Amino acid sequence: MNRFLKNLGLFILPVFLLCASAEFALRSIPNDYSYKSNYLDRNSENIEVLFLGSSHAYRDINPIFINLNGFNAGYVSQTLDYDLKILEKYDGNWGHLKYIVLPISYFSLFYQLRTSTESWRVKNYNIYYGMTSSNKLTDYFEILSNNLEINLERITSYYVLGKPNITSSQLGWGASFNSGSQPDLLESGVSAATRHTYADDKYFNDNLTILRSIIYFADKRHITVFLYTPPAYHSYVEHLDKAQLERTLMAIKQIDHDSRNVFYVNFLTDDSFTAVDFLDADHLNEIGAEKFTKKIGELIYKNSQ
Amino acid sequence: MLFNSLNFAIFLPVVFILYWFVTQKSLKIQNLLLLVASYFFYACWNYKLLFLLLFSTLLGFITAIKIHESGKTNIRQSWLWFYLAVNLGLLGIFKYYNFFASSFIGVVSSLGFHTDFWALDVILPVGISFYTFHGLSYVIDVYKKRVDPTRSFVEYAVFVSFFPLLVAGPIERATHLLPQIQQKRQFNYSEAVDGLKQILWGLLKKIVIADSCAEYVNLIFDNSTLYSGSTLALGVIFFSFQIYCDFSGYSDIAIGTGKLFGIELFQNFAFPYFSRNISEFWRKWHISLSAWFRDYVFFPLERQRFKLLGQPLNILVVFFLTGLWHGANWTFVIWGLLHGSYLILFSVLGRFGKYPTQVPRPSRVSNFFYFIETLLTFLLVSFAWIFFRAKDVKHAISYIIELFSSSIISAPELPSKAWGTIVFIGIFLAVEWLGRNQGYAIGHLGLNWPRPLRWALYYIIVIVIFYYAGSEQQFIYFQF
Secondary structure (H helix, E strand, C coil): CHHHHHHHHHHHHHHHHHHHHHHHHHHCCCCHHHHHHHHHHHHHHHCCEEECCCHHHHCCCCHHHCCCCEEECCCCCCCHHHHHHHHHHCCCCCCCCCEEEEECCCCCCCCCHHHCCCHHHHHHHHHHCCCCCCCCHHHHCHHHHCCHHHHHHHHHHHHHCCCCCCCECCCCCECCCCCCCCCCHHHHHHHHHHHCCCCCCCCHHHHHHHHHHHHHHHHHCCCEEEEEECCCCHHHHCCCCHHHHHHHHHHHHHHHHHCCCEEEEECCCCCCCCHHHEEECCEECHHHHHHHHHHHHHHHHHHHC | CCCCCHHHHHHHHHHHHHHHHHCCCCHHHHHHHHHHHHHHHHHHHHHHHHHHHHHHHHHHHHHHHHHHHCCCHHHHHHHHHHHHHHHHHHHHHHHHHHHHHHHHHHHHHHCCCCCCCCCCCCCCCCCHHHHHHHHHHHHHHHHCCCCCCCCCHHHHHHHHHCHHHHCCCCCCCHHHHHHHHHCCCCCCHHHHHHHHHHHHHHHHHHHHHHHHHHHHHHHHHHCHHHCCHHHHHHHHHHHHHHHHHHHHHHHHHHHHHHHHCCCCCCCCCCCHHHCCCHHHHHHHCCHHHHHHHHHHHHHHHHHCHHHHHCHHHHHHHHHHHHHHHHCCCHHHHHHHHHHHHHHHHHHHCCCCCCCCCCCCCHHHCCCHHHHHHHHHHHHHHHHHHHHHHCCCHHHHHHHHHHHCCHHHHCCCCCCCHHHHHHHHHHHHHHHHHHCCCCCCCCCCCCCCCCHHHHHHHHHHHHHHHHHHCCCCCCCHHHHC
């Protein structure tokens, strides 16, 4: 038995050391999550407008065009539960926060990151934001969340090829996407609408509860919550499931009606956004982001009067 | 918890250390540890269903003692029928009620009548088919006086719920496993190392081959109307290897884990895709299940008056039940009946008892007909897998129609990465062929090598596993 344990230990030791080194190397690569978390650590006390949400916030809102001190803490596939966790993490630091701006998209009330195909992103919140949002051990380690092929690629890309891994601008906007790389808006509209349509509503009530928690959190701190449905190209809108869309809009309108610190605007069929504004059928490029952010800014200003 | 999860990687060494260092001096405490660990393992799936496992175990324990203690045949028989009715009844309710009820409604509706049925909103308990069959074999063996019942509930409960085989087998027999539980185990270095090696091999089969194939199988089967016949053919081949590597990989991990605890479990797969006919295939595929149905269904049918029905009908009954055991869907039933038909056909052709030996002799390798027979058997088995994988009968039929259309001679439409998986399958088959004389393909590989070379091989396997690990795919047989 002692011989067995000794040999097993000898065998596992190099594996363990390699894994530990890889974990350290991966965590040391600057990424959007670590950037946003560090920014909020240093600047949350000064932020006046906080943008949260999924890629519909991350790509559509460039805070540089707001006349207040704003930051885009949204990210790809970020769901309402993680928006709330970000707010709660910096509770006590929101001394200057006046507005939370949050997109409620067609899919926002119907899915959760932890149970989706993007659940591998959960480890980013646990590792870089310091959250404990999962009871799966693999969600706390970089090397266990992706396979070796992907991790090797990340290490090679950063340490050997020197490619940057941060795509956010200084104020958190998804800056790596621009109007020069525009895919087929018709095809992307159909595929995105299909991808965002859910056969069941098992997360609907949970997500509504989380949204109400965000609104309550804000209300207690005298923060206004600006909810919006983001603009989209007609090819996306035309292929949305009417029942899912209707249910989402009705729920949001009810919340707008019931909450004193909420105002809601639906930009889904806003025809001021044309093809030149879109990166793909449901995300804006830098031209559209500037236009849309200024619109948001104007609405915030009007609300403040 | 899955075998290929971090949770199991922590659970196993903890139980191993407690087993050999803390509880080794007392067999009773050691068995109790195994029981607690097994119930904890099961509770990680769904703690609410522990009650069902416990109830089924208690029932088997008490019934076996009652049967043993009864002197009169009619009382013994009554206890046996009582146990069969309750245990199979539970299996029937949890697994088959909605299936049979909806099928009945379908038939009634097609006759123009309307009726409602009350669907049961029940979860299918993980492993119910496996632990139910464990219990059945024990009670029947006690009834047949092949084995004496144990008076220790802990011993019996460990037999039913030993964690490596609790949720997906192998289906053990009391005559084989119970004596091992009742005797003191000694740590054996070679067995333990062999067990670790078999676990590693099982993980490679599951994570590298099975999960890689699953990616393409899901893509092709879920969108079968979009693909050509040649791509659909590749989909079937991928599924053949997915299910084999998934299930045999699980069995390897289970058997390897048993070795770590000084317990020998049945070999469950003996390189079935090298079989030369269907009869040989069923002596090598899911051996513990086919042996169970052979011993507890087929032989009794053959011995009793049902022999009047003729062997072919008995074969169909067995394979009807085998198909049904796999799931509450007509696709599984058709899959089973297809295999039954194959066996009957081979029987008629006089090839039923051919190749009784488990392992093909090396000298046959150069035999061209050996290759053709093996290929034909593989194709027949793969064809039947279409029904196993399809979501319903209609899907299976439309898959087959498109498969055998003229587009079968076109180039398959798959991402280039799929060809890497095909190369991997080729390498895997070569390794399996070279190791077909052993319990598992790499059983003897490297035994005589110097340690650095042997460890280099193990490190390569570990690296390959890590390279492919990342997205967990459920073990297919957990749904049974």
